């Protein structure tokens with residue numbers, strides 16, 4: 001199978017650069033190994049809607065990375081507008097934050113249609129397309145409209161909420177109907193999959209049998225594929241990274257204090273305000289912990305041009321300074337707060353230095369940081385994961401200290417418990433989590449989805465020969481094609 005993977009965000013090709021978000025981080029190692037072509041946004045926009053606006057096609061391990069300039073007229077309405085100000089808040093059960101302009105949906109559909117046209121050049125008789133995430137809910141339908149009969153799979157990296165919440169998204173019916181052009185629709189958790197199937201039954205009146213729905217497009221299989229990480233690579237990286245200058249400087253600066261770590265995009269779904277409030281509450285209710293513990297919170301800026309994100313950044317900066325101002329002393333600050341990104345090599349070392357990993361999103365598709373924190377621990381002296389029960393990762397990491405991120409007192413107690421947990425209990429909990437991580441690696445996820453896509457398509461539709469194609473594909477060249485002059489956007 002000649003696999004073409006499509007996502008809005010793709011990994012930067014340079015090693016040791018911070019990666020933005022779990023989708024790019026997760027796909028990079030498996031795309032590199034598999035020989036797939038990974039198509040996504042170049043981070044630049046261009047005027048006009050030409051299907052040939054590939055800024056660059058470059059080698060990526062055994063495969064290739066194809067970067068596409070997106071149409072300038074529609075980019076804002078697509079990415080900041082419909083994708084991140086309508087779909088993202090709804091998918092994270094924050095319909096109160098939905099803000100869309102009149103043309104955003106149109107722009108979203110235009111970019112999906114534009115991507116479909118651009119993908120035609122990668123089509124070969126044995127091609128399968130694997131579309132990633134909420135940016136491209138209607139891409140499969142656009143490909144079908146262009147005559148594509150190849151297998152097309154879709155994986156949603158975020159949660160899928162209840163019918164009432166998704167019903168707050170403008171054009172939700174059109175979008176979900178368009179999704180049924182996919183042969184396989186993958187979710188992170190059983191709850192997400194059940195919510196989606198519930199919507200199909202109750203809102204669209206469709207029949208479902210064993211996770212397979214029949215619509216005017218044919219059959220679509222809905223199934224669960226929890227995403228994982230490269231466990232052994234992360235563990236090795238963490239062991240090596242302890243000598244990295246950033247990591248050894250951190251260790252030296254601790255003066256015997258125990259470290260808790262949080263690593264998140266600066267996003268309202270990550271529960272950062274509640275987490276800082278919980279740390280504050282812990283220090284207020286257990287003042288003996290002062291000077292003995294510190295929280296290192298890395299909050300990487302994300303989607304900064306969207307108002308809700310800008311507001312959160314200001315709120316957090318104020319909150320952290322308030323907590324530090326009240327509890328801090330001349331030579332000790334409770335919270336070290338950083339608005340920047342780190343490479344995964346450095347992150348691995350930081351995770352290993354921390355006795356406690358605090359991962360407390362209000363809602364999260366998976367949360368790979370939770371898995372990375374566990375994989376990075378020293379087996380002889382592992383740290384403790386405090387994990388929100390609303391992260392997809394909680395389904396697997398049940399021996400973490402599971403918390404409700406809306407209960408500030410409960411979180412404060414859990415963090416304090418984590419700091420004082422005896423070694424035997426830490427090891428027992430950590431070993432159980434490692435068994436789960438090893439059973440569901442990113443390599444396994446990639447293989448499971450690819451196999452299921454082949455199976456789903458074989459039983460759903462007959463592959464139509466290339467002669468039916470509306471345009472003949474051009475070969476994809478492994479060299480620079482076209483200019484890189486578009487305006488930067490990420």
Ligand SMILES: O=P(O)(O)OC[C@H]1O[C@H](O[C@H]2O[C@H](CO)[C@@H](O)[C@H](O)[C@H]2O)[C@H](O)[C@@H](O)[C@@H]1O
Pocket residue numbers: 009020021022023024026133134157158227302303364365366367368
């Ligand atoms: O591309 P951005 O707008 O900068 O956002 C970064 C990514 O955020 C989301 O990541 C999700 O994927 C992770 C891996 O499956 C998962 O662990 C996490 O829970 C999700 O939030 C988003 O879904 C991606 O499309 C973005 O690239």
Ligand SMILES: O=c1ccn([C@@H]2O[C@H](COP(=O)(O)OP(=O)(O)O)[C@@H](O)[C@H]2O)c(=O)[nH]1
Pocket residue numbers: 018019020021022023025026263264265298300340341342343344347366367368369370372
């Ligand atoms: O400074 C940073 C912060 C995060 N990450 C990576 O970004 C991903 C975040 O994924 P997660 O699923 O936790 O959340 P998302 O940001 O995708 O919602 C993880 O692989 C992190 O290692 C990184 O490389 N550098």
